[in-house]
Amino acid sequence: MRASDLMTGAPQACRPDDPVDRALAHMDERECGAVPVVDDDRRVVGIVTDRDILFGIRGNDGRMEGLTVSSCMTEHPVTVRQDDEAADVVRRMRESRIRRVPVVDDAGALVGIVAQADLATRLEDDALLAGYLREVSAAPAVEPAPER
Template sequence: MLVKGIAQSDVVTVGIEATLEDVARTMRDERVGSVVVVDGKGVVSGLLTDRDLVVYGIAGDRAVSDLVANDIFSTNVFCVDPEDEVADVVDRMHDEGVRRVPVVSDGSLVGIVTLDDLLCHLSAQIESLADVVRGEFPE
């Protein structure tokens, strides 16, 4: 299966100069635990999670009011193409220790793949296999 088959297209983004208060409000309003941080041209710069807000923002050494997304976002991010194989993305996510991956096509952000997306995909595959097994033993 290809990434485009499971990627979410409704990606929440913030600019690199967004205040942490604005980032937190965006996460709250959009009901997400992470945002993709983009530069002024819309190019993916990194990811910022609710955990980043707490650990590096609130519990950091500087006043939260002085911080912007650029100060704390995670840069250990890689992007994938919609045509990449899901299995390859899973392997890379494991190797890199990340739970979210932006999906970029021709330089533009078009989606995101999360651990949740992968688990839902996998559970559907397991359910299909279970149906085969159940079919072998009719009630």
């Protein structure tokens, strides 16, 4: 089983200069908590979560106006390749203590995303899944992107 078997394909993505409300709309449409951020070639340059946006709003005097995705996103996120083995995907997510990971092709272009829910519904190795869920669920929250 590979990342391409685990992932949800064709995820919504934002650009760094998009307003944060566009990222929130994508999250609402897909009922998810994160959106990959891509450049003009769809190469992943960041990821923005609903939590990142909340911290961005807090750092902007409680206002969303004027906030761009780049001001809230985490740059250089962990990614996996679509042909990576499932065990390697889970290991990267566990070691990085992340709940979602963008999946890229050989050129680094976004092709999908693997989320906790994908692991729970598609992963065939129950022991691998249990180990991941135990570690990530107990992990301290990842710090939001630094204020700029």
